[in-house]
Each structure stands twice: as structure tokens, then as C-alpha cells.
Amino acid sequence: MSGRPRFAAIWCVGRNYAEHAREMGAEAPDHPLFFMKNPAAVSGDGDPIPIHAACLEPQEQVDWEGELAVVIGRDARDVQESEAYEVIDGYAVANDVTARWWQKHGSGGQFCRGKSFDGFCPIGRVVPAAEVGRPDDLLIETRLNGELVQSARTSDMIFPIPRLIAELTRGTTLLAGTVLLTGTPAGVGAGRKPPRFLRDGDEVVVAIERVGRIGNPVRDV
Numbered sequence: 001m002s003g004r005p006r007f008a009a010i011w012c013v014g015r016n017y018a019e020h021a022r023e024m025g026a027e028a029p030d031h032p033l034f035f036m037k038n039p040a041a042v043s044g045d046g047d048p049i050p051i052h053a054a055c056l057e058p059q060e061q062v063d064w065e066g067e068l069a070v071v072i073g074r075d076a077r078d079v080q081e082s083e084a085y086e087v088i089d090g091y092a093v094a095n096d097v098t099a100r101w102w103q104k105h106g107s108g109g110q111f112c113r114g115k116s117f118d119g120f121c122p123i124g125r126v127v128p129a130a131e132v133g134r135p136d137d138l139l140i141e142t143r144l145n146g147e148l149v150q151s152a153r154t155s156d157m158i159f160p161i162p163r164l165i166a167e168l169t170r171g172t173t174l175l176a177g178t179v180l181l182t183g184t185p186a187g188v189g190a191g192r193k194p195p196r197f198l199r200d201g202d203e204v205v206v207a208i209e210r211v212g213r214i215g216n217p218v219r220d221v
Helices: 018-023 081-087 100-104 161-168
Strands: 009-014 033-037 049-051 066-072 088-095 139-144 147-153 178-181 203-208 212-220
Touching: 066 139, 066 161, 066 203, 081 088, 081 161, 088 178, 088 203, 088 212, 161 178
Parallel strands: 009 178, 049 212
Antiparallel strands: 009 033, 066 088, 066 178, 139 147, 139 203, 203 212
């Protein structure tokens, strides 16, 4: 089981894959939809995804979201799209675990609370950017108990990584060590009919071409 790395901040992007927006009953956004996760939510490969008692009220709701994580290597502000790759230190596999009721209803419609429970951000080893190369067409897949539930390519992103960095750094400094989660493809539990949320005994594996994989068991706490 890996240790828990510390990151300066965790920024995330919602609805960055059109099919995912549709499965959630939403339109693809005209501008990037940014929100944050508590850095204390970070866990590592092999660490359990906890089902907290609060996440069983009023019903089961904990969902998976396999994502490509971008790690910023230096303080960055007002970065142009053409310069975006220069501020990236590396990439990692991540799972933006989400408590859906808390995301949508439990905190006035603000995403942060439902995204920030302890253990709700498994992140794998950070692979240096030079080893990955350009990440603009990587296969990303998520499996639940061995069943393929998400499969897409990063080329399917509505807003590619340079655009995300340029938009997010307009007048805003990203500190070195900030993580940017770049959005999840279609195939999350909330989008299934009927919905399928994480339960004690499940295992979620997220794999991204040239970046690696993480596997996390699910446990009631």
C-alpha cells in the first residue's frame, strides 16, 4: 500500500467529456467548469475507498470517476495555451470519487463537499512529463470488479489540457504541486440505469495508457 502524497491544491474539471455530460442529463459546457477537492482527500494505489456513514444518507451514492491528473511543476499564472506544457511536471492516474447527494443537494449545489470526504481522491505515482510525452490521445479505462465501465481517449476532452491551464491561470496562481483532474468519461455509476454505486467489497481499477494504473478496494467505515 502506498503512502499518501501531499499536494498544494486539487482543481477539477466537470463535464469535460460530452458523453459524460449527456449521461448526467446536462449539456456540454461552453466554458470549463472548475471546482476543488480538499487535498486531505488524497489516498494512494491500494488504499481503500471508504464509504463513510454520512455518504449513506439519505441513500447510497458513492461513485467512481477515472481521470487523468496533471501535476503543475512551478508557480504558474497567466499561462498561454502555447506554453501550458512547460509548467507541467508530470501525470498520474486518479479517481475523483464522489458522493452524489452531497455534490448535488447536501451543500447548496456546491461540488466541493461531495468530492472531499477522506479517501475520495486516489492518485497513483506521478510519472514525469518527459516519459509520457503529449497526453492528448491516451486511452483511459475504469473497471469495477473486473467489468469495463469507462473507456475513452483523452482526445475526447471538450477542453484539452492547454486550454484548461490557460483558463484556470487567468489572474489566478497555481502553486507548484497543484493537481488538475481533467474530467471523467461516460460510464459513471450515477449514469447507469438503474444507478450503481460503490459498496463494501467492490474494487475499482483505473488505467491510463503510458501513465499507469491504480486499484482501490471499497470498504465501509
